[in-house]
Amino acid sequence: MVSVTIVGLGYVGLPLACLCAEKGLKVYGFDVDKNKVDSVNRQTSPIDDEYIVGKLKSLRNRIHATADPNECIPNSDVVIVCVPTPVDRNNSPDLTAVMNSASTISKFIKPGTLLIIESTIYPGTIEEIVLPILKKQKFDAYRNDVLVAHCPERIDPGNKQFKVNNLPRVVGGITKEAAEKAAEFYRSIIDASVTEVSNLKTAEATKIIENTFRDVNIAFVNEMAQSFDKAGIDIMEVIQVASTKPFAFMPHYPGAGVGGHCIAQDPYYMIERGKQLGFNHEFLKLARKINNYMPHYTVELLENELKKIKKALKGAKVGVLGLAYKANVDDTRESPAFEVINVLKTKGAEVFVFDPHVKNGGNVKDLDELLNKSDYIILVTDHREFKEMGLEKLKKHKILVVIDGRNCLDKERIKSMGILYHGIGRS
Ligand SMILES: NC(=O)c1ccc[n+]([C@@H]2O[C@H](COP(=O)([O-])OP(=O)(O)OC[C@H]3O[C@@H](n4cnc5c(N)ncnc54)[C@H](O)[C@@H]3O)[C@@H](O)[C@H]2O)c1
Numbered sequence: 105m106v107s108v109t110i111v112g113l114g115y116v117g118l119p120l121a122c123l124c125a126e127k128g129l130k131v132y133g134f135d136v137d138k139n140k141v142d143s144v145n146r147q148t149s150p151i152d153d154e155y156i157v158g159k160l161k162s163l164r165n166r167i168h169a170t171a172d173p174n175e176c177i178p179n180s181d182v183v184i185v186c187v188p189t190p191v192d193r194n195n196s197p198d199l200t201a202v203m204n205s206a207s208t209i210s211k212f213i214k215p216g217t218l219l220i221i222e223s224t225i226y227p228g229t230i231e232e233i234v235l236p237i238l239k240k241q242k243f244d245a246y247r248n249d250v251l252v253a254h255c256p257e258r259i260d261p262g263n264k265q266f267k268v269n270n271l272p273r274v275v276g277g278i279t280k281e282a283a284e285k286a287a288e289f290y291r292s293i294i295d296a297s298v299t300e301v302s303n304l305k306t307a308e309a310t311k312i313i314e315n316t317f318r319d320v321n322i323a324f325v326n327e328m329a330q331s332f333d334k335a336g337i338d339i340m341e342v343i344q345v346a347s348t349k350p351f352a353f354m355p356h357y358p359g360a361g362v363g364g365h366c367i368a369q370d371p372y373y374m375i376e377r378g379k380q381l382g383f384n385h386e387f388l389k390l391a392r393k394i395n396n397y398m399p400h401y402t403v404e405l406l407e408n409e410l411k412k413i414k415k416a417l418k419g420a421k422v423g424v425l426g427l428a429y430k431a432n433v434d435d436t437r438e439s440p441a442f443e444v445i446n447v448l449k450t451k452g453a454e455v456f457v458f459d460p461h462v463k464n465g466g467n468v469k470d471l472d473e474l475l476n477k478s479d480y481i482i483l484v485t486d487h488r489e490f491k492e493m494g495l496e497k498l499k500k501h502k503i504l505v506v507i508d509g510r511n512c513l514d515k516e517r518i519k520s521m522g523i524l525y526h527g528i529g530r531s
Contacts, residue, residue: 105128105129106129106182106292107130107132107179107181108124108129108130108132108181108182108183109131109176109177109182109183110124110133110134110184110186111134111183111187111205112185112186112187112188112201112205113133113134113135113137113141113150113169113186114140114151114187115151115153115259115261115365115435116222116257116259117133117135117184117186118133118144118149118151118156119153119155119159119259119267120184120186120222120257120268121133121144122156122163122268123269123293123294125163125167126159126269127292127293131166131167131168132168132176132179132180133167133168133169133176134170134171134173134176134177135171136171136204137171138171140169141169141170141171144160144169145165145168145169147163147164148160151261151435152434152461153262153433155267173208173209173211173212174212177209177212177213178212178213178214180213180217181217181218182217182218182219182220183209183213183217183218183219183220184220184221185202185205185206185219185220185221185223186222186223187202187204187223188223189201189202189223189369190365190369190437191372195392196372196376197226197372197373199225199229199233201223202221202225202229202234203234206234206238210241210243211241213250215243215249215250216248216249216251217250217251218250218253218286218289219238219251219252219253220252220253220254220255220286220289221252221253221255222254222255222256222257224256224257224366224370224373225254225308225311225373226373226374226376226377227306227308227309227312227377230252230254230278231278231304231305234252235252235278238250245278245279246278246279248282251278251279251281251282251285251286252277252278253276253277253283253286253304253307254276254304254307254308255273255274255275255276255286255307256307256310256314257311258271258272258273259271261433261435262430262432262433268294269293269295269296270294271294271296272296272297272298272299273290273296274299274301274310275287275290275298275299275300275307276301276302276303276305276307276308277300278304283300283301284300311370312370312371312373315370315371316370316371316374316388316391318367319362319368319371319391319392320371320387320388320391321354321356322356322357322362322391322395323390323394323395324356325339325343325356325357325529326358326359326394326395326401327394328529329358329528330401330529332529333528333531336531337529338530338531339511339528339530340527340529340530343357357510357511358511358529359440359509359510359528360398360402360440360444360482360510360528361396361398361399361402361439361440361443361444361509362398362429362438362440363429363430363437363438363439363441364429364430364435364438364439365435365438368429368438369438371385371388372392375388375389375392396443398440398528399440399441399444399446400443402440402482402484402507402509403417403444403447403448403451403482405526405528406482406507406526408526409505409507409524409526410480412524413524417448417451417452417453418451418452419452419453419454420452420453420479420480421453421456421477421479421480422448422453422454422478422479422480422481422482423455423456423458423474423475423477423478423480423481423482424444424445424448424455424456424458424481424484425471425474425481425482425484425487425490426441426458426459426483426484426485426486426487426490427441427442427457427459427465427466427484428441428459428461429485430486431485431486431487431488431510432461432487432488434461434462436459439484440484441457441484441485444482444484444509445457455467456468456473457474458470458471458473458474459485459487460487471493471497472497475497475500475503476501478503479502479505480503480504480505481498481503481505481506481507483506483507483508483509483510483512483513484510485510486510486512490512490513495513495514495517495518495521496521498521498523499521499523503523504523504524505523505525506518506523506524506525506526507527508525508527508528508530509527509528510527510528511527511529511530513525513527515527515530515531
């Protein structure tokens, strides 16, 4: 039986561990976070994700989680790294977790093991950072002492259609043998295409281009939304009809900001890599600037509506709906909600926050309490609980202004109740 260790039991590692267990592999989960290890061993998910919650329960004890590398790495034919790759305060790539995990793995891995990095990294990371760490333990990946490959993870937490088992994969290896072995491994566990690319850097670059593509396209619609707003055009209707063009248009939607561990961060990885190589990624930087400004723009929309009713933000009671960076998940990493709250508070507003998916995140117990305490609301996350709240609640709780940071509420209905409404590029 093939045995595999998944290093890092987070949003990426856990679904993968579940899939491997489902496919009959012997699965270890290695994580430095003891709480996560204990939680997985109790078959309770450390993440609020229906899919993982269900799988962990049904798999019972088929994933053995541990914080001891000696218990898992030497016993594995395949080791897959799914550790975080954040940016630091200066938006520079922070590869500490990749380096630490590589260092641990290098001390315990047995020769001939397939080592796959799934974490998002800039092109060149494996050759320049991971391989020298392996070399210190006398493993030469170019000689296949350890077979090193990269298979960027594409998972989209909360996505009901594409899960870890049916997302097409791209793999690259440090040698042809490593790429082939990695491709063979993924073909044995997923029901989707696995494409081998000619070299490792190409695989690393694939993930970067996918995520920067999203960031720049979102920045583009965010810019269009702001200009269409001035022209009195509803961008949502424009996007809807532009989408009837059967080629060369792909809808992206404006919003209160871009968050999450991927889209809001990965462009910085390429910006930094470009810098190291003497290239200035102006387009990527501009996209980041536009998207980072969206929480401020969202608060400005509220200020503009308040002016219409001769009110000011200072002292205003504002309810913020949502802390998670996207709908129906509990992940708050890089969420624009924090900046919205920060700007509101800096401008003197009293802020109430509620998120049904984020435990201990807000300062009220439920949506009713939030609406009761607030005069104005800003919706930041389009959770189903907010979209389906029943808009009469707004009237009942005497809400005067709604800023719809995800353009997900029925604007005509809200306006018909005498409430001021403004979305992002939509009023
Ligand atoms: N979250 C997503 O939607 C997503 C999607 C695609 C790709 N990715 C990429 O996948 C990678 C992992 O992201 P994530 O969201 O799963 O992160 P996460 O923070 O949810 O999980 C990472 C886990 O790694 C553990 N860890 C940290 N250092 C470790 C070490 N040295 N040894 C062992 N375990 C360690 C952490 O304790 C944590 O449990 C990142 O590179 C990310 O960019 C994430």
